[in-house]
Amino acid sequence: MEELLKQMMSEMVALRNEMNSRFDGVDKRFDDVDGRLNSMDKRFDDVDGRLNSMDKRFDDVDGRLNNMDKRFDDVDGRLNSMDKRFDDVDGRLDGMDKRFDDVDSRLNSMDKRFDDVDGRLNSMDKRFDDVDGRLNNMDKRFDDVDGRLNSMDKRFDDVDSRLNSMDKRFDDVDSRLNSMDKRFDDVDGRLISMDKRFDKVDGRLDKLEEGIKQFLITYKKL
Incomplete structure (x- = not known):
């Protein structure tokens, strides 16, 4: 009887050690999943930061476009023939806004x-109620989690690529806006030059009018 009890105790200790070893392995894999999810949280933070920076650049573009609208109003009053060309520019910029909205x-x-992915990961907690069954298929399910995490890595790479493309498009917008600033400066210079030429014409007309007045006065005296 004593030998039987010793044998049962030995088997129970061996079973407990085996279970503890498997639980330790599961905990280690959970730690690995947590680490990868924390890394993805940081990447989400980086994406949010870049999107916030782009919002600021949109505000800068909007401010510059508003300033150009004011300058267009001034040019419209002085040179009505430019309306059609600037309306075309406005239409192209509106089209660009629509593309950015998309x-x-x-x-x-x-x-x-990504929220749906988070919900699916959260639902995994409920599926781990049955410990015995979970230990039997844990390796297969962790392989599935690894595959999904790898897929998310690829999607993050795609997000980075799209954000880099948007950075290049912003650089193109800045370049076009700078070019338009230079064209405005050229228009202002030409208008100033025309104002000076009109001043000279007015001066010559004033002299002619004065000469005519003097001639009429002299003529009447005769």
Whole structure:
């Protein structure tokens, strides 16, 4: 009887050690998943920072476009023939705003998809109630988690690529706006030159009018 008890105790200790070893392995893999999820949180923070920077650049573009609208009003009063060309510029800029709105919509859709991924990961907690069954298929399910995390890495790479492309498009917008500033300066210079020429014409007309008056006075005296 004593030998039987010793044998049962030995088997129980061995079973407990085996279970503890498997639990330790599971905890280690959970730690690895947590680390990768924390890394993805940091990458989300980086994406948010870049999007906030782009919002600021949009505000700068809007401010510059508003200033150009004011200058257009001044030029319209002095040179009506330029209306058609500047209206075309406004139309192209509005089209660019629409394209950026489409980009914002697509990024919002991507946020929703990531929220869905978070919800699916949260639902995994409920699926781990049965410890015995979970230990039997844990390796397979962790492989599935690894595959999904790798897929998310690729999606982050795609986000980085799209953001880099948007940076280049902003640089192109800045270049076009700078070019338009130079064209405004040229228009201002030409208008100033015309004002000076009109001043000379006015001076010559004043002299002619004075000469005519003097001639009429002299003529009447005769």
